[in-house]
Amino acid sequence: MVKEGTTDDGAKRGHSGEAVTITAVTTVAPALPVQEHRLALSNLDLILPPIDVGVFFCYADAGAGAAAVLKAALAKMLVAYYPLAGEVVANTDGEPELLCSGRGVDVAEATAGDAEMRDLRLGFPDESVEQLVPKKKAGVVSVQVTKFRCGGAVVGCTFDHRVCDAYSFNMFLLAWAAAARGGPAPPSPSFRRSLLAPRHHPTPPCTTGTLADRLFVPVSRAPPLPETTAANRIYRIAAADVAALQAAAGPGRTKLEAFTAHLWGLHAEAASRRRISSCCMGVVVDGRSRLHGDMATYFGNVLSIPYGVLGSEELRRMELAEVAGEVHRWVAEAAKGEHFRELVEWVEARRPEPTVARAYLGRGEGGEEATACVVSSGMRLAVGEVDFGWGTPAFASYHFPWPGGAGYVMPMPSARGDGDWVVYVHVAPEVVEAMEEEPTVFRALEMAGCLAGNEMVAPSAAAPTYAN
The missing domain is CATH 3.30.559.10 (Chloramphenicol acetyltransferase-like domain)
Known part of the structure; x- marks a missing residue:
């Protein structure tokens, strides 16, 4: 399920002075409804400070419907990975915990103007990657899909480190990609805090x-x-x-x-x-x-x-x-x-x-x-x-x-x-x-x-x- 919206981000100054412009923001909710509940963070989650981690992938030719494919697959995967569609809130002791609300994941669509992907100076992320990985404003995960004139695209994701580590987020990425390809679903994630x-x-x-x-x-x-x-x-x-x-x-x-x-x-x-x-x-x-x-x-x-x-x-x-x-x-x-x-x-x-x-x-x-x-x-x-x-x-x-x-x-x-x-x-x-x-x-x-x-x-x- 998706909710269309607008953004006031405007244009972000990208590599070589080119503007990366956010054109739309969609909130993608799980394809099936989630009964709202709270999920405690484990003691090993609680040793992490409130910081976000970004990861990005550059594709030479993503096709015209890349964002639509990503959003449809994301809605499917958020059924199994429902905590990613929630929010981090405080419990009665002031500790962070997950509110599994089905809020959804914000997906921004952007264009890189007349820039060519080949001109990205990846070695200097402050002037290139910084504009391609979203700043998470709400929720647990944010996504940005940036299209280039050459047909290439960058898929950037930012996630709350208190909720998962890189190993866990890798599981989600591989499941999301498999859903987009129409491939078999990998094993479902476990949220058993008793472990x-x-x-x-x-x-x-x-x-x-x-x-x-x-x-x-x-x-x-x-x-x-x-x-x-x-x-x-x-x-x-x-x-x-x-x-x-x-x-x-x-x-x-x-x-x-x-x-x-x-x-x-x-x-x-x-x-x-x-x-x-x-x-x-x-x-x-x-x-x-x-x-x-x-x-x-x-x-x-x-x-x-x-x-x-x-x-x-x-x-x-x-x-x-x-x-x-x-x-x-x-x-x-x-x-x-x-x-x-x-x-x-x-x-x-x-x-x-x-x-x-x-x-x-x-x-x-x-x-x-x-x-x-x-x-x-x-x-x-x-x-x-x-x-x-x-x-x-x-x-x-x-x-x-x-x-x-x-x-x-x-x-x-x-x-x-x-x-x-x-x-x-x-x-x-x-x-x-x-x-x-x-x-x-x-x-x-x-x-x-x-x-x-x-x-x-x-x-x-x-x-x-x-x-x-």
């Missing part, structure tokens, strides 16, 4: 000194976020560079651990330029496979954020294998079912006070200023399956210019399926400088190369110079 219920009702002294207590802190005890500035970039990393990092990291190290170790070293280089003595690095860990066997379709957040702190000069002297060993140590400590069960109980003992991950605070162990970053993997997103009926995307990436004290980096598979990575980067400007000065790994991106099947192209004369 993440505490085993008992602990008190704070029973949970003090645990790993959860080291990784998270009640908001009342958290230091204020430092004054920071950040640069937003999207890079490509060649499969050969990923493999080389993993080989240098030593046996038994994952690609993500090797990448995180390399990124940690770059933060040490940036810290030395600002005379900052500490570097904090965190990794988002998914707990689904560490908990119940039936968590594969669970919709919600099942995350923890372990981290480590090292001195910047110490980091600069360490070999990549040593740094990767540090990453592996604290990631492995958190990647256990017992830690996630402990975290559920740690939150329970402190409710209704909100909590926050220490890795997000941008501080060292003693509260000192630190260069800080959190790596969140989007590698499970099957980009090639996000096909709404007009082919696989030429390019896709997350978009997450968040307000935390730490930087945020999100790798995901290249849409080409060749082992390359696409990496969204929201970090301090001096970290970007360190990335772009190294001889390999972080490569420039342009849309023209994506459409030609080669995501990296030489920078234009107007673009900053990247080392290759």
Whole structure:
């Protein structure tokens, strides 16, 4: 069911000065009515701050009826994914919870004027992607479909991170795409909060000194976020560079651990330029496979954020294998079912006070200023399956210019399926400088190369110079 409306957004200034104009906004409700009810967020949802995450997909030729196809399929999928058609409200204790009202999802239709998709400078999302991913004003999810003169389209989505993590939203994206193609429906999502219920009702002294207590802190005890500035970039990393990092990291190290170790070293280089003595690095860990066997379709957040702190000069002297060993140590400590069960109980003992991950605070162990970053993997997103009926995307990436004290980096598979990575980067400007000065790994991106099947192209004369 859809409700047509108008918008007062007007024109948003896009890449190269072109205007991205919202032409219509439709509220798409579930195809079947939803009996209004409330759905509690789990204790692992409650560790997330009220932030939105964006993801977008670029299609070379989407056809004239792209928006209509998307809206019809969305209405069907919101029957199974009914919480996405609701709203986040406060319960009597002031905690967020879901009002499953069938309100619907706002879908904006937009045009990019005379712009060609090939002219998108994807490497600089502030001047390109920012206008193609919607700002969510209400509800849990917002969608924007932007058509280009060349026939291409960008489908951008923004979702409330308190309601779901990237794994969950990926489930929805794949189901939505399958519905648009007329393909078989994937397994329905599970909203069984009992899967993440505490085993008992602990008190704070029973949970003090645990790993959860080291990784998270009640908001009342958290230091204020430092004054920071950040640069937003999207890079490509060649499969050969990923493999080389993993080989240098030593046996038994994952690609993500090797990448995180390399990124940690770059933060040490940036810290030395600002005379900052500490570097904090965190990794988002998914707990689904560490908990119940039936968590594969669970919709919600099942995350923890372990981290480590090292001195910047110490980091600069360490070999990549040593740094990767540090990453592996604290990631492995958190990647256990017992830690996630402990975290559920740690939150329970402190409710209704909100909590926050220490890795997000941008501080060292003693509260000192630190260069800080959190790596969140989007590698499970099957980009090639996000096909709404007009082919696989030429390019896709997350978009997450968040307000935390730490930087945020999100790798995901290249849409080409060749082992390359696409990496969204929201970090301090001096970290970007360190990335772009190294001889390999972080490569420039342009849309023209994506459409030609080669995501990296030489920078234009107007673009900053990247080392290759």
